[in-house]
Amino acid sequence: xxxxxxxxxxxxxxxxxxxxxxxxxxxxxxxxxxxxxxxxxxxxxxxxxxxxxxxxxxxxxxxxxxxxxxxxxxxxxxxxxxxxxxxxxxxxxxxxxxxxxxxxxxxxxxxxxxxxxxxxxxxxxxxxxxxxxxxxxxxxxxxxxxxxxxxxxxxxxxxxxxxxxxxxxxxxxxxxxxxxxxxxxxxxxxxxxxxxxxxxxxxxxxxxxxxxxxxxxxxxxxxxxxxxxxxxxxxxxxxxxxxxxxxxxxxxxxxxxxxxxxxxxxxxxxxxxxxxxxxxxxxxxxxxxxxxxxxxxx
Amino acid sequence: xxxxxxxxxxxxxxxxxxxxxxxxxxxxxxxxxxxxxxxxxxxxxxxxxxxxxxxxxxxxxxxxxxxxxxxxxxxxxxxxxxxxxxxxxxxxxxxxxxxxxxxxxxxxxxxxxxxxxxxxxxxxxxxxxxxxxxxxxxxxxxxxxxxxxxxxxxxxxxxxxxxxxxxxxxxxxxxxxxxxxxxxxxxxxxxxxxxxxxxxxxxxxxxxxxxxxxxxxxxxxxxxxxxxxxxxxxxxxxxxxxxxxxxxxxxxxxxxxxxxxxxxxxxxxxxxxxxxxxxxxxxxxxxx
Numbered sequence: 001x002x003x004x005x006x007x008x009x010x011x012x013x014x015x016x017x018x019x020x021x022x023x024x025x026x027x028x029x030x031x032x033x034x035x036x037x038x039x040x041x042x043x044x045x046x047x048x049x050x051x052x053x054x055x056x057x058x059x060x061x062x063x064x065x066x067x068x069x070x071x072x073x074x075x076x077x078x079x080x081x082x083x084x085x086x087x088x089x090x091x092x093x094x095x096x097x098x099x100x101x102x103x104x105x106x107x108x109x110x111x112x113x114x115x116x117x118x119x120x121x122x123x124x125x126x127x128x129x130x131x132x133x134x135x136x137x138x139x140x141x142x143x144x145x146x147x148x149x150x151x152x153x154x155x156x157x158x159x160x161x162x163x164x165x166x167x168x169x170x171x172x173x174x175x176x177x178x179x180x181x182x183x184x185x186x187x188x189x190x191x192x193x194x195x196x197x198x199x200x201x202x203x204x205x206x207x208x209x210x211x212x213x214x215x216x217x218x219x220x221x222x223x224x225x226x227x228x229x230x231x232x233x234x235x236x237x238x239x240x241x242x243x244x245x246x247x248x249x250x251x252x253x254x255x256x257x258x259x260x261x262x263x264x265x266x267x268x269x270x271x272x273x274x275x276x277x278x279x280x281x282x283x284x285x286x287x288x289x290x291x292x293x294x295x296x297x298x
Numbered sequence: 299x300x301x302x303x304x305x306x307x308x309x310x311x312x313x314x315x316x317x318x319x320x321x322x323x324x325x326x327x328x329x330x331x332x333x334x335x336x337x338x339x340x341x342x343x344x345x346x347x348x349x350x351x352x353x354x355x356x357x358x359x360x361x362x363x364x365x366x367x368x369x370x371x372x373x374x375x376x377x378x379x380x381x382x383x384x385x386x387x388x389x390x391x392x393x394x395x396x397x398x399x400x401x402x403x404x405x406x407x408x409x410x411x412x413x414x415x416x417x418x419x420x421x422x423x424x425x426x427x428x429x430x431x432x433x434x435x436x437x438x439x440x441x442x443x444x445x446x447x448x449x450x451x452x453x454x455x456x457x458x459x460x461x462x463x464x465x466x467x468x469x470x471x472x473x474x475x476x477x478x479x480x481x482x483x484x485x486x487x488x489x490x491x492x493x494x495x496x497x498x499x500x501x502x503x504x505x506x507x508x509x510x511x512x513x514x515x516x517x518x519x520x521x522x523x524x525x526x527x528x529x530x531x532x533x534x535x536x537x538x539x540x541x542x543x544x545x546x547x548x549x550x551x552x553x554x555x556x557x558x559x560x561x562x563x564x565x566x567x568x569x570x571x572x573x574x575x576x577x578x579x580x581x582x583x584x585x586x
Contacts, residue, residue: 045369058388059364059412067412073362077413080359084413088362091412140320147328151335157358159335162387167363171378171388175365178380 011237012273027268067091104214109267121191141208222282223257235270349426361415363388370410394490429488430511450492459485
């Protein structure tokens with residue numbers, strides 16, 4: 001893939017010409033607004049005393065009314081043999097239903113603050129023309145997920161929370177960073193110099209967990225015009241999980257024109273950079289139009 | 299056949315090697331995380347959990363590090379542990395010497411906890427056990443030195459129950475009383491007000507997590523006098539009245555000490571002025 005950067009030095013250039021700059025960055029801008037907006041909702045409390053959301057991504061309480069709980073941290077708590085109170089469990093149900101609707105790994109691209117960091121690392125990586133990347137297979141994240149769950153059982157505590165860069169960053173920004181900056185710098189440098197999309201795309205167990213929710217989720221990237229594809233490769237260049245595109249784009253083994261692979265983060269960058277408007281947001285249903293009804297959702 | 303199996307065997311070997319590599323790497327990382335988590339089990343001495351916190355082992359499993367207790371504490375005494383602090387990252391604590399718990403009657407921090415890591419069955423703040431005060435330094439405690447500091451006793455929200463002042467003879471002066479602050483673990487909530495208020499440069503009374511501060515008798519121990527009271531009489535053998543060899547005219551009464559049978563003689567009878575014959579000589583202030 002190191003040749004890809006040479007092939008497409010500026011992915012999305014064609015799309016800017018075809019659709020204009022704003023249209024070619026629409027979802028990226030919306031996504032940054034979402035990421036930063038959510039962070040600000042948490043921050044206006046401690047900064048200005050305007051308490052809209054209290055807590056952090058592990059559990060938050062919006063306007064003393066809406067509880068939202070990270071199901072992953074509750075799963076670890078359960079495995080460490082603690083049953084949480086009703087409020088936390090209510091929050092779990094709400095979050096699970098939400099991500100079943102919008103796609104599990106939407107958490108990664110639309111909410112998680114570490115994504116800002118790793119996206120910056122990737123952007124710099126491309127700008128600096130850094131080639132080469134360590135090889136760790138993408139399913140390693142599921143091993144990581146398994147490891148964190150085993151650690152919870154064995155230690156009888158939410159062991160992963162001791163080192164989890166995701167909650168460390170979010171909690172750190174709101175409650176005080178401490179030495180967490182060093183952990184975050186390590187993630188950033190790892191993504192920049194050692195491995196392309198290293199943390200979010202290969203290792204992060206939080207993302208792995210949300211991808212499991214995403215197996216059944218509703219909102220999907222569809223490819224209503226996949227015949228129009230001119231093989232410019234821009235979508236592959238910008239996609240943080242490029243392996244999810246090919247089957248749906250090329251119709252491999254009768255794959256319908258919808259990305260059902262659960263590691264698609266619904267970031268929508270492929271929609272932005274495609275000058276032929278191949279991609280669009282949609283649902284997982286109506287996959288029969290490609291004439292492969294056996295691929296309908298399980 | 300041979301030419302067909304060869305590549306698949308290579309692929310299988312490659313797959314197994316990759317899997318083993320991945321499993322080992324992740325396993326090592328897991329070992330590190332596990333050991334790190336185990337180390338953080340023991341709370342550092344200065345870190346006190348909010349009221350109602352489950353025992354530390356359960357707490358590290360039940361607390362999801364959301365910080366709602368921190369937000370709902372009206373006195374802003376709670377912090378979330380940073381990664382470099384020697385306790386579970388993101389869990390709440392306070393440092394009594396900086397800001398002690400104000401013991402709000404409605405216990406908002408416990409109410410805020412979404413998981414029950416702060417036990418919702420705690421309704422009376424006076425029943426909380428955040429830690430236990432210990433008078434750690436008898437050499438610097440002003441009351442131990444014979445002064446009437448009493449500050450820890452005065453600031454205690456459970457005054458006269460959690461800390462009492464027990465009078466003892468001041469052997470140094472021979473004529474004063476030491477008022478020794480004694481902490482009673484069944485009433486002390488561990489709020490830390492005593493530690494905060496202690497006027498010595500470094501606090502002489504400190505609050506520690508319970509596991510550090512509290513001793514425990516072996517389960518087979520029986521306190522004779524308690525058992526005796528429960529039974530309404532001696533359990534071993536009937537009490538024999540002790541026979542003392544006393545100077546003439548003196549007798550010893552249990553709980554009262556030495557006393558004289560006779561009416562104290564008039565000062566003219568030869569005893570030094572100021573002598574109280576009811577007390578042993580050492581306590582009479584004169585030279586022996």
